[in-house]
Amino acid sequence: MIGGLFIYNHKGEVLISRIYRDDIGRNAVDAFRVNVIHARQQVRSPVTNIARTSFFHIKRSNIWLAAVTKQNVNAAMVFEFLYKMCDVMTAYFGKISEENIKNNFVLIYELLDEILDFGYPQNSESGALKTFITQQGIKGQHQTKEEQSQITSQVTGQIGWRREGIKYRRNELFLDVLESVNLLMSPQGQVLSAHVSGRVVMKSYLSGMPECKFGMNDKIVIDKQGKSGGTEDSGKSSGKQSIAIDDCTFHQCVRLSKFDSERSISFIPPDGEFELLRYRTTKDIILPFRVIPLVREVGRTKLEVKVVIKSNFKPSLLAQKIEVRIPTPLNTSGVQVICMKGKAKYKASENAIVWKIKRMAGMKESQISAEIELLPTTDKKKWTRPPISMNFEVPFAPSGLKVRYLKVFESKLNYSDHDVIKWVRYIGRSGIYETRC
């Protein structure tokens, strides 16, 4: 199991060091600094073995988090733990920065003592932790016995993510379907790979221990219903609207065995915001934009670039925050840009022309052309053109996912599904959206 956990700043100074196992000495702290943080080369692996000791590290802005072990630990678990640890810290004091860590080092030690025991990760849900580890010291002594046992049963219990006795005057929930659409396209417009990775984030403000059921236009479910309904008509119409989900993963509150057998998503939600599910689709993706590049080399010292973008969705919808990034060679000496819409600038430090458009409706087209002057170089190596990348945000789900229902049942309290106010929002963003040129 995890033998020790260290946090360093960008210079390699230790900010936090907690050792859990006897086989890890203090020299491990220095070994990592010398061999990884101060190493001249770029990091070639997130797992490093130095003198039979293994170091797992992740970086958050310029903070290094390293877990150390001498055993054959579950490597996936160690990384998941490190991410979780970042989540917990963020939930407590916001951004992970040197200043925040120094300001909260007592709290961090307290958390580390709680969420990792002898190197075994324990309950690390920040919601549960906040019930007994607070920034104002520990509540501990002022609690009643009932409160204490409630805390411990929540921390260890079956529903570790929610406490009993939550009450709201207004029962309300928000569902955000957030998708990032990824594309790699060849210069000729052939889709090399495309997939959507999506998340359904839920914010719940519900009283009691509500039992929820979530439904979406999952092809498997719809087809099943279509069959049981028996009418061909419904099968056809649903066939259009349903989507094939390659795979999905759920928050730990979802009953996985029920999903496995019936494909129904039922759960008791944590209070507040959480990520209900993640999913991935690869079929029938609506690609919101198409990028058509045209690069021409005029002699050895000049490049002509023309890029057309076409929006491909309902004209009534508006895409926002559109940004097209056209890479330029390292030996660029000057750039002239002309664009019909938005603003374009050559950023020498980033070796790219950045073209920004605030808003763009569906089924439109826009164009930029640029002349790039090059310095003559002796470098024999040809400039390898990195792909043109794009960022945007659209108000629909490129995968075609639709929320069909979210039913809430709370048998003990007197509110019904109809009394709950529900909000649904769809946001599609660009993931890695690239077109080779």
Add this chain to the structure above:
Amino acid sequence: MTDSKYFTTTKKGEIFELKAELNSDKKEKKKEAVKKVIASMTVGKDVSALFPDVVNCMQTDNLELKKLVYLYLMNYAKSQPDMAIMAVNTFVKDCEDPNPLIRALAVRTMGCIRVDKITEYLCEPLRKCLKDEDPYVRKTAAVCVAKLHDINAQLVEDQGFLDTLKDLISDSNPMVVANAVAALSEIAESHPNSNLLDLNPQTINKLLTALNECTEWGQIFILDCLANYTPRDDRESQSICERVTPRLSHANSAVVLSAVKVLMKFMEMLPKDLDYYGTLLKKLAPPLVTLLSAEPELQYVALRNINLIVQKRPEILKHEMKVFFVKYNDPIYVKLEKLDIMIRLASQANIAQVLAELKEYATEVDVDFVRKAVRAIGRCAIKVEQSAERCVSTLLDLIQTKVNYVVQEAIVVIKDIFRKYPNKYESVIATLCENLDSLDEPEARAAMIWIVGEYAERIDNADELLESFLEGFHDESTQVQLQLLTAIVKLFLKKPTETQELVQQVLSLATQDSDNPDLRDRGYIYWRLLSTDPVAAKEVVLAEKPLISEETDLIEPTLLEELICHIGTLASVYHKPPSAFVEGSRGVQHKRLPARAGSGESTDSPDVSQSVGGATEAAPTVIPSQGDLLGDLLNLDLAPPAAGPTVPPSMQLGAMDLLGGGLDSLMGDDSEAMGAGLGSTPAVMPTSLGAPPVVGGGLGDLFDLGGSVGMPAGAYVPPKSVWLPAMKAKGLEISGTFARRSGVIQMELSLTNKAMSVMTDFAIQFNRNSFGLAPAGPLQVLTPLSPNQTIEVSLPLSTSGPVMKMEPLNNLQVAVKNNIDVFYFSCQYPISLLFVEDGKMERQVFLATWKDIPNDNEAQFVIKDCHLNSDAASSKLQGSNIFTIAKRTVDNQDMLYQSIKLTNGIWVLTELRVQGGNPSYTDLELSVKCRASEVSQFVYQCYELVLKN
């Protein structure tokens, strides 16, 4: 509130100030001071001097302060054990606190204080906490048992904590179950044979129930534990699989990977014709693909695991090629791993896409990545025959880019393509020759020279090309020199008339002016071959080359099986068994996949035999595998073996590289004839040079081996036992024994190659040991060890090596290196190895010495069931250099007084009592006296060994 100010105090006299503050009456000030202490501790300053003052702050009702003091205690208690005792009372009191959080905190902290006296006090509170009414306390206590076990295993067993822990598996709270499972698994790992984790269908059922209810981490503990279970039959296996599959949709990647591990392992038992088997295969693909959208570090872990899964069950991901396409922004470690998997998944169906991608990658920035991409194109050509032509043209395109390292890498892979498809793509040679001048890396130069030599008859100016390399012959690396030598000889055999001068030149360069024994040896052999029998030379040098197989870097099957059992763990990331990087007893246990259930045997056997057959048919691979990134990291603490002080390790290379593989078959068939020819007629050698001793000696030794192994000797030699199983050493099995023959200590080894590829470059090194045993010469393995071949080697040992006391005394840690890796094992030698020939003591001296050694140093042993009389025993022992000084008979009992001298000058005196008259009483009594009493036990073992064999 900002705590960062505590990090800034760096002035002198700080300790005194802190001391004063710690003893302050004001609570706030105290707390501030403790915070400062912790901050200093974090930075690595030694604040242990404040121990008593900090511990004094422990008696407080402020929980935050208490936790800080505990943190300090955990860090420094070990260095101040006596003072740590002061804390015990508070701990014991806290364990009784009404607040469960405080009870748990106390028991959690106490377990982290590794001071014997404190652990004694821990037992009672721990016992109570294990049965606490509050689950939070119980789950903490469960982990505490593992902590205590790590400090004092005996104590845990004596106190019966293990049974309590086992009971907790049936606890009503899922988190308690999960922690109990984690603790038990860890304890069981250090007791490989104990039946601690007694997994039976009932407990499995309990675990599967808890699996649905506990936290994500608990699920990991339980799944990892489940993976160690072997179901009784395929039906049980299937029902467990059915209950584990829902975990594949968990958001935590570690839960998913651990579930994959259980499924991969249990699937092994399912008959392949079962519908469920197919369903399961289909269910595995999506979650594995989903892992690739995790954070990059997890992607890396996932990819290393997918690499294993693809080798074990390629059918799972065969349609998922696209997801392994490299993204521009992937970190380099993800890119390299994806590339590896792409090559493994490449098939005729997807080769066009793969090639287009690879070509794209070959223009990227990272040099390592680009090289690997170019190499990958070559591997595709070799793997998918239909694509070879396209690959070659892609490579030619890349050569046109003139990017130096791309060109060089391309030439290296084109050489392999030539090997695989002879006489097909030679038209490109002209293009290759154009780039001759830009090659500056040895591997590329060697590849180019090989191509020129191999196709000398089609290259008009082959002689000129090779001659141009010859100019700087001595500045070239060995690899290039050897290749150049062979290439020129090939050229000579093909065009003898024009190149006589050239071959003379290279032979003299290789034999006269070179210090490299490999090169000289090869030079001599060519020279002799050419001067005695050019026809034979032609047969040898221009021999048909064995085919090369497409799959390289395949993990050896037994290792792969073991690694599949370790999916998700570090072993699967390093692609090494845990024993390679974990110290001590943990992880030494080898895990294996379960055998398929009997019912399914007949149906799936064709498939299995096919894959096995394929593996054995496959000729040894020639493509050099790129050293894996982590490969050598683990060897940091052990430098490459300096086998002998005088002979360079490359010596071993000599014979094996001799004729570039062509000799393999020759050696196998006619080794005797060849040996006789070479050994008996040294006169054939160019006389002007004189007989270089290296060659003669080297070959002589080779043929001596057979003789020396069976040499008769007086001393008892135990039969060989397996020291290094093939599973642990990528297919190399080493068994061996020790012998002392006429005063020379020898380690007799049998090296067996159970892997699929040839092993070469053997070397050996010992760790420091009790008697300074060290190899007296290099490990003489002069021929490459082909698959399924066993070689017997005898390694003379000296006792002049560095000395370090070992536990046990006769333990010897050995490192053996070959071209694949370095392997470590340890073995024990009978101490009789060290009994020297002049160990007979004068009678008077014996008497005096006997009296001189204090009686405390005398050890008594009984050798049971030995049917020897005193004379027979005496003569038997004499063979092992145990000398009888005197014999006395009292009451029908023979007493033999014997002396032994060890190589390091230690004398051992013994008295052996043999019942003379009574044949039914067969026990011998042995008293051993020695100044170094530690050896007595081992001397006794030798007596027993010698007398009973």
